[in-house]
Amino acid sequence: MTTLVSCYSLRDFRALQREQDVAVVSIRDDGQAQLDLTGWGPSLVCLFTDVEYDVGYVLRWGWKWTAEAGLFTPTEARRVLAFLKRPDVAACRELVVHCHAGRSRSVAVGEYAAELLCTSLRITQEHPEPNKTVAQLLRDPEAMGDDRAADTMTAEVTWREMLGKWKAAIFG
Numbered sequence: 369m370t371t372l373v374s375c376y377s378l379r380d381f382r383a384l385q386r387e388q389d390v391a392v393v394s395i396r397d398d399g400q401a402q403l404d405l406t407g408w409g410p411s412l413v414c415l416f417t418d419v420e421y422d423v424g425y426v427l428r429w430g431w432k433w434t435a436e437a438g439l440f441t442p443t444e445a446r447r448v449l450a451f452l453k454r455p456d457v458a459a460c461r462e463l464v465v466h467c468h469a470g471r472s473r474s475v476a477v478g479e480y481a482a483e484l485l486c487t488s489l490r491i492t493q494e495h496p497e498p499n500k501t502v503a504q505l506l507r508d509p510e511a512m513g514d515d516r517a518a519d520t521m522t523a524e525v526t527w528r529e530m531l532g533k534w535k536a537a538i539f540g
Contacts (some may be wrong), residue, residue: 373463374490375478377470384464391460393477394449395467398438409460412451416440418472420501425485426534440473440502442509443516451505471495476502496531 370391374385378396380454386407389437395414404412417438426434435441450455463481467473476498477493504511 370460370485370487371462372461372469372488372490373465373478374486374492375496376464376466376492377474378466378468380492381464381466387462389460390464391457392464393451393463393474393481395465395473395477397468399470408464410451410454410456414444414448416444416473418469418499420499422501426512428438431513435515440505441497441515442512444482444504445505445509447503448477449509451538452484457522458485469493472497472499473491473502474515474521475507476500479503487512 381394382403388409389422390405392405392411393414394405396402397418398470405413415438419437419439419501421434421439429437435443452463463478463485464522465474465478467480470493473510475493475496478489478491479498480503480521484525524528
């Protein structure tokens with residue numbers, strides 16, 4: 369039975385001793401090398417950036433662009449939820465969640481996991497700020513609409529419009 373959920377930075381996670389009775393949620397950014405999780409218990413690798421967004425973003429850009437931008441989506445939330453509910457994960461003594469800094473994405477997943485598994489939460493980094501979008505979608509994957517319904521709730525957006533908006537957001 370899982371008695372502890374721990375949130376780590378990537379650096380601190382790499383320093384941990386691998387244990388078969390410890391389940392892992394490994395959150396990484398696009399372009400970041402995948403970790404070798406051999407020696408750990410059940411593992412889930414998630415790939416999404418640490419960006420918060422709201423339903424207005426989805427209405428404007430749609431789920432297709434949201435997923436292609438590497439943001440956390442309802443589909444990814446359902447993957448995390450299914451993993452946390454697996455019997456082999458529940459049988460582990462600990463669940464370790466890590467992301468790059470160990471302060472935002474991992475804390476959002478860790479808080480939800482501790483609540484779901486009715487267990488203690490340990491946050492190893494100072495000044496945690498759980499990613500609000502991740503937390504919201506874990507609690508209700510359809511809170512911003514159902515991404516499985518393709519882009520039925522979005523206005524038509526062209527590549528040129530999208531590129532212009534991204535340039536403006538990045539370069540001002």
